[in-house]
Amino acid sequence: MFTGIVESKGVIESIERNGKGAHVVIRTDSAFLKDRVRLGDSIATNGVCLTATALREDAYEADLSFESVNLTCFGFYSPGTEVNLELACTTHTRLGGHIMQGHVDGVGTVLENYRVDDAINIWIQAPQNLKHYIAMKGSIAVDGISLTVNEVRDCDFRLTLIPHTQQEVATSFRPGSKVNLEVDVLARYLERLLQANSSSSNNQSNSQVTLESLQKNGFF
Known part of the structure; x- marks a missing residue:
């Protein structure tokens, strides 16, 4: 998880399509990476949760799936694009922003x-x-x-x-x-819960969150 509090900035050094996905190299301040990031760690890169597959002193590499390339702005990015960076939360992280998953909607x-x-x-x-x-x-x-x-x-x-x-x-x-x-x-899960409740009660699965539905289901 992430909190949306940007820790550092990075620059896309290279982005190469490989099949339906892509491989990206992000260059950033060495202080952001040193003694903080290990192979396999998650890094929110402009809000997209990426797994570090290779590390060097001033950069990390990651692979993007077909979905990540096509459903996020990575489909528009090119070398030189600046990005916001945040490491995944720890048990000691202050929740200065809000709970995020790095799953772009x-x-x-x-x-x-x-x-x-x-x-x-x-x-x-x-x-x-x-x-x-x-x-x-x-x-x-x-x-x-x-x-x-x-x-x-x-x-x-x-x-x-x-x-x-x-x-x-x-x-x-x-x-x-x-x-x-x-x-x-929380909004996504709330809608899903209301859909499930509506489906079980009247066999409909296209409910949306409304003031009436929230009141009916005891949220206020």
Whole structure:
């Protein structure tokens, strides 16, 4: 698991397609890797959980499956692309962001960004099938960054980056750019539980989370 608190930035040194997947080399600060990463460890790379298959002083290598290449922004990346990095949690990790799995749910598109004093507001369009997971003041991971949703309009949602976040992350949030989205895992499991409950009671499996369904199932 991860928390969405970016620990370091990296740069894609190379990315090579091999069959339906790909092999990637990520170059980063040696201090991020030294005495902290071993072969087989998980590293969130722009929000995608990758397994380190080879290590050197200033880089790690990883393999991407067909699904990872096609359902995340790695299908758009090229050498020189900057990425956000985070090591997997330990029992001593502070949960400064929110619980994340490194399993990207879809690719979003940055619609606009604009400055308000020292902060930057970002509008992102999510895929249609993710919109019901995104709630105002809820959490969402964007390129591996744990962020709070401040406004929602159908599939579009607004985030605010404080100055510290602007300095620490690699994502540029340029209009038109693509970003990896991971919705709150609690929302995903909650929907699944409600679907199972609805299916057992009236033989339907297409339920969605609504205020009425939450109240009916005793969540408030």
